Amino acid sequence: MKKLSKDIAAIILISIAYVVTFAVIAVYYCSVKSESKNMKETALSSGSFDGTTYSLSDFDVKIGPRGGDSGAWLKDPIRDENKNILHGPSVGIIYEIVITNTGDAVITDWTADVYMPEFMWLNNGWNGKLEFHQSSGTEEKVQLIDLREYQSVPIELDYYIDHTGPMIPLDKGDKFIYCPSKADNEYPLEPASETEEVNSSAIVGFIVYVPDKGLDYAPVFDNVVFHYHLSRNAWDDPLFIAIVGVDIMWLVLIIALAVSHIRVRKLLKQQKHDAQIIDQSIKTFINFVEAKDPNTKGHSERVAEISFALADEMGYSSKECNDIRCIALMHDCGKIAIPVNILQKPARLTDEEYEVIKRHTKVGGDMLRDFSSIKDMNLGALYHHERYDGKGYPKGLKGEEIPLIARIICVADSLDAMNSNRCYRPKLTKEVILDELEKNKGKQFDPDIVDHVLKLIKQGVIKIGE
Numbered sequence: 410m411k412k413l414s415k416d417i418a419a420i421i422l423i424s425i426a427y428v429v430t431f432a433v434i435a436v437y438y439c440s441v442k443s444e445s446k447n448m449k450e451t452a453l454s455s456g457s458f459d460g461t462t463y464s465l466s467d468f469d470v471k472i473g474p475r476g477g478d479s480g481a482w483l484k485d486p487i488r489d490e491n492k493n494i495l496h497g498p499s500v501g502i503i504y505e506i507v508i509t510n511t512g513d514a515v516i517t518d519w520t521a522d523v524y525m526p527e528f529m530w531l532n533n534g535w536n537g538k539l540e541f542h543q544s545s546g547t548e549e550k551v552q553l554i555d556l557r558e559y560q561s562v563p564i565e566l567d568y569y570i571d572h573t574g575p576m577i578p579l580d581k582g583d584k585f586i587y588c589p590s591k592a593d594n595e596y597p598l599e600p601a602s603e604t605e606e607v608n609s610s611a612i613v614g615f616i617v618y619v620p621d622k623g624l625d626y627a628p629v630f631d632n633v634v635f636h637y638h639l640s641r642n643a644w645d646d647p648l649f650i651a652i653v654g655v656d657i658m659w660l661v662l663i664i665a666l667a668v669s670h671i672r673v674r675k676l677l678k679q680q681k682h683d684a685q686i687i688d689q690s691i692k693t694f695i696n697f698v699e700a701k702d703p704n705t706k707g708h709s710e711r712v713a714e715i716s717f718a719l720a721d722e723m724g725y726s727s728k729e730c731n732d733i734r735c736i737a738l739m740h741d742c743g744k745i746a747i748p749v750n751i752l753q754k755p756a757r758l759t760d761e762e763y764e765v766i767k768r769h770t771k772v773g774g775d776m777l778r779d780f781s782s783i784k785d786m787n788l789g790a791l792y793h794h795e796r797y798d799g800k801g802y803p804k805g806l807k808g809e810e811i812p813l814i815a816r817i818i819c820v821a822d823s824l825d826a827m828n829s830n831r832c833y834r835p836k837l838t839k840e841v842i843l844d845e846l847e848k849n850k851g852k853q854f855d856p857d858i859v860d861h862v863l864k865l866i867k868q869g870v871i872k873i874g875e
């Protein structure tokens with residue numbers, strides 16, 4: 410039963426560990442998932458700049474003339490239909506925005522708010538659409554355009570067309586929002602990997618014309634704000650996998666313990682049933698024996714109870730105590746082979762009759778020889794009339810030559826005999842019984858066992874003289 414209680418305690422403790430670990434997994438997983446729902450915002454000004462690259466919290470950004478070299482070209486003055494100059498000669502420059510994922514999460518999408526450092530025309534843009542915020546009039550004009558296909562929708566912004574396409578003027582402080590194209594693989598951007606080829610970098614570009622500047626001029630776009638989503642895969646985190654592994658281990662342990670618990674319960678139930686069958690069989694046989702000698706009815710049962718109490722007092726396990734009880738129950742089973750006229754003789758036995766009755770030890774031992782379900786089952790019947798001083802029968806064994814179980818039954822047998830009425834005498838008083846036990850220490854009885862029985866009598870566990 411103690412084992413079952415320990416099993417249940419272990420199952421409860423491991424179940425708590427399982428639930429706690431599962432909660433940690435759930436909280437971590439939900440936090441990772443919710444992080445991807447929140448749009449993040451970061452400006453170039455929040456990062457560090459080494460002269461070519463801005464390092465932001467989740468990615469690096471390069472923004473400037475393509476290839477680092479302006480590659481600029483000059484455009485002649487532009488005139489309207491009345492030959493009025495719209496603006497003087499200007500310098501044209503191709504710009505690129507290069508973003509490289511430097512974090513451990515996927516950048517699932519991104520946009521860039523690019524603020525104009527000065528007046529300029531925006532002429533072209535690729536790998537995405539541009540949402541212009543133009544404040545040339547009293548009202549801000551906003552329009553999302555794919556400049557590669559500008560003919561497909563009417564342009565609602567201030568602009569004019571030359572041979573290179575639309576020229577869209579933007580004042581200092583105006584902005585366009587670069588909305589990169591997924592079809593051009595500008596997102597999602599995977600974390601950079603040294604072992605496999607992944608899309609961790611995006612490049613978009615645009616062309617500007619700045620009036621009244623030379624070929625060596627290139628405006629600096631340092632006011633750019635990025636918006637993006639991050640998506641992390643919990644399964645990419647070794648710690649997360651380790652925690653999930655631990656949780657699975659708890660689950661396996663719980664199942665294993667539960668299965669083991671059920672099996673042990675079944676086994677204990679079966680053992681209890683088997684013990685009942687053995688116990689009932691023994692008691693039935695004892696009823697046969699006592700039917701031949703009604704004067705000693707109940708004697709075997711009482712000897713068994715005294716032997717059980719002694720074994721328990723002497724520190725035997727619960728199973729051993731039960732076995733000793735069964736062995737003691739059968740101690741006089743050999744009497745079934747003794748003639749009734751001798752067993753029930755009310756007068757003193759003759760020497761010959763006494764020799765016959767002594768045979769019940771050997772007969773009992775032989776009868777129980779094949780009773781292997783309980784260890785040493787035959788020893789109680791065979792040796793319970795041996796004496797500690799060697800003057801007993803059937804073999805005249807001495808001291809510890811006599812099996813301990815037989816020494817226990819010997820004391821229990823004699824104690825119950827003294828405490829019972831017989832046809833030839835009434836039961837003895839408590840004082841006489843105690844005196845007899847003391848006097849026979851080391852003679853008939855094992856002195857240690859007498860000490861134990863005296864202790865049990867004193868404690869009231871074994872009751873005599875009542």
Ligand SMILES: [Fe+2]
Pocket residue numbers: 740741769793794
């Ligand atoms: Fe006996």
